Every structure is written in structure tokens, then in C-alpha cells.
Amino acid sequence: MPAATAPSATIELTYREAVREAIRDALKRDPRVFLMGEDVGRYGGCYAVSKGLLAEFGPERIRDTPLSESGFTGAGIGAAIAGMRPIVEVMTVNFSLLALDQILNTAATVRHMSGNQFGVPLVIRMATGAGRQLAAQHSHSLEGWYAHIPGIKVLAPATLEDARGMLWTALEDPDPVLIFEHIMLYNMSGKLAADAGPVGIDKAAVRRAGRDISLITYGGSLWKTIEAASALAAENIDAEVIDLRSLRPLDDATIMASVTKTRRAVIVDEGWRSGSLAAEICTRIVEQAFFDLDAPIGRVCSEEVPIPYPRHLEEAALPQTPKIVAAAKAALGRA
């Protein structure tokens, strides 16, 4: 590779720290921003994302809430309508169901229902996904459900750059944005430009270019998919990996550009298969690129079971690298 003209300084940090830096940055940039949720202050965040922020910004802006998901999510909506820029943290996606009324019936509807008189510039962050043996009430991937709802935007940062950069862009958005952080990514460590800042939230990214097959994924499954692409490369299969980044809206253009090039696709989605985001993407490919396909589209999703506790069963329930490799080879007729 040619030497970069001006190599920017990089720092080593975790995904958790990248999210924390994003929150800190937003709190510094904009006095309207505050963080609110269960255990975000004194405890430091269930996943330690907000650790240290209470000491820096005080209890008004790092606001511990009672276990009232609907109440404080609705409070975030009201504060956003009144001109603040709240970040609501919901501990896990499973708990967000207790706030679903406010998210779906109010946040997503108010702009349209009021004839554009009121908007809800609110960001809701939550942890999603399995892998820590937290069993069937703390391990699900329901972001696909949220991606069903018109009126909100849904993001899934899978990289340090996105963990650091999506929040500010989401806060500047005039509509509600949900950010899903996969629990298995929080400890992921890597290098990030010291001056990393806001990133766009409306485009998918090609994380690995390839000619033979498109592997389309997002969030925690990205790294399994990239690992699968490396394994496929060893067998002379050149896979392209698409990181959706935004689950609503979906970036159809990037997906179709990839699929029309590779003519084959496998979708990797930690949600359950039935009625999934993977099903939606599959349908869009069929609608928009059917005649460019050389093989049926494959899907690697979670098994249709509440996520179980024991490690071997949890692993068996989730998309894993060997399953992705097998699905890709099947699509290429090399199973």
C-alpha cells in the first residue's frame, strides 16, 4: 500500500469506550443533550458504558431513573418535543418492550399525526443480542421489529468508528433514532483515529470487497461474517461483506449493487428467521434484482427458540461462522 500522506494519530480503545466518548462529546457539544436511563449514573451503566460520566456532568445530565421504561422513554419523547436532545438508555432490548407503547404509539407517530407540527429528536440506545449466557429474557435481537416501524430510524453500529460516530449524527436528526449496541461488541478493542467524529447514518458499508457472493449482515454478526469471508477465501471463494449499519431505512442501492455484481447472496441476521429483517432484505433482492441472481438467497438466522442458558445450546441457537460458510458454499453449489 502507498504510504498515507498524513497518518493521523490513532488511539486504542474498546467499543464501550467509543460509545462513552460519543456520549461525552455530545454532552460537551450541546447543552440540550442529557443521558437518562436505569443505572446510567451511580452504577456506571449496566454495561459500564456511562462509567465516569456522572462525576463529569452531574446528576441532572446523567440522570438515573426508576425501573419505569415506559415512563422515562416517554419523558425523553416529551423533553425532545420541548427542544431538548435526550439520549435514553434502555438496559436491554427485552426491557424496551415495556416502552414499546411510547416508542411506537408516540415517538413514531407524532410528526405525521400532528401534521408536522411536532417532531421527536430523541435517541434511544439499547443493548441487544446474545452470547453471554443471559438466557431467554436478556438475549434477544429485536431490532428487526423496530425496523418495521415507519417514523423511526434504526441503527446498528458494528465498528468502533460507528460506535463513536453514529450518536452525534443521530442526535442531529429531527426524528427518533434507535441505536442497537450488540453486547458482544462492548469489549471489542481496536484502533480508532484520535480525531474520529460523526459519521453518516444513511448508507450501508462494504466491509470486504469480493466478487463471488454477497454476505449481508449488521451488528454483532458482522465479525462472524468477516471471519466466514476469510475462511471462504482460503477455499478460493471471494466474498463481499455488506454491513447494513442502518436497518431503517435500508440502503437498497448498496445491497443491489453488490448482489448484481456477485449474483449470489446470504443474509446473516441474529433475529429469528420468521418475519425477520433477513426476510425483508431477501424480499427486496427478489423484487429488485431477481434476474441478476444465479442461486436462491440463503439466510443464517437464530433458531426459532427462546435463547437458552447453557453455552452449547446458546451457541447452537445463534448464527455462527461455520453456518455462514456452509450457507455461502451452498449458494455457490459447493456444499
Added chain:
Amino acid sequence: MNRTDDRPHLTRAHSLELLKQMIRISRFEDKCAELYTQEKIRGFLHLYDGEEAVAVGVIPVLEQRDRVVAAYREHGHALVRGMSMKAALAEMYGKREGCSGGRGGSMHLFDRATNFYGGNAIVGGGLPLAIGLALADRMRGEKRVTACFFGEGAAAEGEFHESMNLAALWSLPVLFVCENNLYAMGTALAISESETDIHAKAACYRLASEAVDGMDVVAVEAAARRAVHAVRETVKPYFLECRTYRFRAHSMFDAQLYRDKAEVEAWRKKGPIVRFQGWLEQNKMIHPEDVARIEAEVAAELAEAVAFAEAGTWEPVEQLTRYTYAETAN
């Protein structure tokens, strides 16, 4: 502000205004019911008949800068808050000239100009919204009051209890106004709540709380003055339970199998309009020509509103998805 200023000043002019606002709501809704049978208005239509004293007693006490969150029986609140009859009726017609561009209908009246935040058809759903509006005001040090109206049915919802706790815990300037009309759709309070004294529930969360005769507009206004004054001065929430009654069906689809006609008739005799008007007449504070003048003014306003709604336009279908998201992304 002196405490005595909290009392309503029942001058002749003020009395006439209270009476007029109640008659205005009542005649407007009579017309809505008629237009519903003509299929000009569709969907759900929840009438406020019998409960007028609550909106009329509370809302004029608020200032322009204050905020109002209402539920789905909110025509009266919108009108008293300052929404024009024209904009309200056009909304119920589904016309573009309606207060919400025709997208919301009867249950979703919104008006930015008067800080009127709907129009929420999820029972209890407006309470957390009011918490957030008030939280923003508290964080910015703005001395606004958010008045949040809901029925007693909301007290069974988790959002009610979450909101009471948050309001008291965070010391938020919210005036909660519970319009206790004794029935959550067709379910009587006594068969749905272990504790039927709603204002006592709020007191459990350490809110200042009182119950008032919601059929007496003067009593409601007096209580509202105390309450709004307290919220503004203390920056703490206040809970006002207005004991009232709904004379008509829950919505236009309700056959009212759950209550006796005699019960309704008994309540009608204590209706807020008949009671206040009768009291004013007895005390020679108004004359028959005053009422005739109010009726004529309201009839004229209503005729204008109907003509406006009739002349309104339909949003082009091409704009169906408009405002699902903001049009100018930052």
C-alpha cells in the same frame, strides 16, 4: 402573588365567559354528533358532554406559555385552549385545513400555536409525555406549567404510576387533571380498582392532591387556580381529581349496556351548564337575553366552522407518506 388572588373573581363578565365556553363546547359537540350520523365525521368520536366544567375551569387559568396534554376526549380542551372551531372541525372532517392537517381526526387534535400536544388515544400514554415536557422546562429553568388531562381509567395503567413517581421524584411542574367520569369505556370504577379514590393514589407518591366537584365550574376554577399557582411557585406537581360524569355514550359505537338510564338522567340534572346557568339566573347575574346572545354567537361560530370544514380540501394521495419523517434532514 397573594393567596386570595387564587380565588375566581365571579364578575358578570367572567361568569358569562365561563358559561359561554361551556355552551360553546356543548353546541360544537351536538353538531359533531349530527355530522357523525351524516357520515361527515368518521372513526371514533368521543363526546365531552357533561364534563365541560373541567376544561373550562382549568385551561383559562393557564398562561400562553404553559403546555396542555390531553387524551382522546379532547375537543373541549382544544377549543378552550384557543384552537378555532374551524380548525377542530376541519380536522374531524379529515380535511387538510384541520389543526393536524387532517391526519389525526377527533382523537388527535394538535396545535403548536397554543402548545397543545394532542390528542393521545392510548389511555395513560400522555402522562409520560407531560413528564418530559415538564422535565425540559425544569432543566432550562423555564417557569411553565404542563397541564395533563386524562380519565380515571388511566389510573389502572402502569404509565400513570410511573409518571406520578417521576413527577414527584424529579419535582416537575405538572398539573395532573384526572377527569373521573366513573367509567372506563363501559367498566365502572368500582369493578376495576381496589382503591376508587383516585386522588389518594397520587398522594401516595407524595403529590399535593385534591378532589373537586367536577360538575361545578366555579369549584373547578378555584381549585385550578390554587393548583396552577402552587405548581408555578413550588415547581412541584399537583394532582386535581375532578369528579364528573359523561352523559353520552363512550363513543358513537357504544350501546351503554353497562349503566341505567336513570343514573344518566340523575346526573344530567346536575350537569355543569344547567347548574351554573341556573345559579346565575337565580342570583340575577345574567338575563335571558345574555343566554340568547351567547347561543347566537356560538351558532354563528359553528355555522362558520361547518362551512369551513365543508369547503376544506383533501390532502392529495401523493402526499400520503409526507411527514413520516422530517423533510429537511440536518
